[in-house]
Ligand code: SF4
């Protein structure tokens with residue numbers, strides 16, 4: 001980049017340089033290598049995505065291999081397939097409740113330590129395939145947004161095509177303390193991210209690809225630039241741009257990207273696609289798309305960051321479904337002395353109560369180990385740091401107060417619906433008030449069901465219909481991909497209609 005390149009950002013939020021001490025200490029050493037971990041068992045929930053649950057396609061006692069589909073969507077449902085990241089035997093199929101309160105069936109697989117791959121997992125001889133084939137592969141590989149929301153990538157592609165977008169944005173804006181797994185993914189596999197971006201642009205039907213990345217990430221920028229040069233012969237007509245951002249939390253949210261890049265405040269019902277003619281994919285998701293295309297490997301493993309206020313920081317490549325306790329014991333974490341384990345990032349993650357039975361899922365980018373004592377909650381001192389930090393321009397202290405007093409309509413008038421659950425207000429509050437917990441949970445209920453916010457719940461399909469679904473290993477390359485009527489193409493995504501995730 002040159003000094004003339006523009007640096008994008010939004011107002012408020014906070015810079016990591018000014019954040020609390022422990023976030024500074026959480027920064028990872030660049031030379032730390034990616035550790036790979038093979039667990040003794042995995043627990044694969046059938047619902048790791050926005051939408052509905054898949055149904056198990058295997059039975060107890062069955063042998064499975066790496067890359068094999070063990071859960072598939074009911075026809076017409078908004079679910080995604082689930083694949084095993086280890087070889088072994090199905091020991092159990094049972095109900096599980098995840099820290100995000102999702103309850104679904106889970107397939108428990110015990111490793112045979114052989115690491116046998118499914119015969120369908122092989123490098124594709126010719127990756128010069130049609131856009132419809134790319135869409136079919138992305139769908140059947142069970143790929144979802146890995147940056148947190150878990151929206152099936154095929155649904156995003158379909159929405160982008162309906163909206164007539166003219167570019168894709170590759171989101172390399174990981175900004176939360178304790179996590180840098182996306183940057184590790186870029187360092188490890190920049191060529192997969194570049195080629196995945198080309199494939200997704202082709203699937204959407206556009207030629208322009210913008211990489212969004214903090215200007216401080218010089219090594220990752222250079223890795224991507226080198227990969228573009230080296231693979232330039234593999235594509236033609238695609239236009240790459242870098243959009244450099246300031247380091248600021250929570251920079252990667254789609255509404256804040258719209259604000260920073262295009263100066264647009266997305267109104268109710270507006271999306272990045274409809275208003276800005278752009279669709280955004282997380283860089284780890286983009287990697288997984290190319291892994292499915294080039295290696296025929298479905299989404300069955302991911303990099304997660306293990307870090308915390310008293311942890312050196314690790315990035316670990318794990319099969320999806322690996323229990324949290326197995327990873328932490330393996331990396332010599334301070335699990336025994338920790339005060340709190342967080343499923344996800346320290347600002348937006350959820351507390352883990354049972355690390356033996358809580359798995360890494362497709363959207364888990366971090367496990368945060370918190371060792372320091374929590375400060376006791378004290379009354380609000382009216383410092384308004386929460387107001388200064390809120391990226392959506394809300395007044396968290398006021399909203400919290402209104403909700404506490406039962407004045408929900410007044411909170412709605414103050415714009416509570418706009419809350420993106422970023423955690424910034426709680427993070428900066430010196431009185432340790434759980435502002436995010438109170439405000440974001442009400443906003444999410446309201447956005448999902450404005451009429452009856454108390455009657456929310458996840459729909460779980462129990463009717464098993466094995467054999468009539470398209471799995472990665474049975475995907476016909478010559479078959480024109482069709483979206484089923486009533487299926488994901490007609491799905492209302494969480495950010496449509498003013499809704500949030
Ligand atoms: S940051 Fe905390 S103490 Fe300060 S105004 Fe907001 S709620 Fe009150």
Ligand code: SF4
Nearest residue numbers: 390419420422423425
């Ligand atoms: S959690 Fe909601 S209210 Fe708090 S800072 Fe983020 S957007 Fe604002």
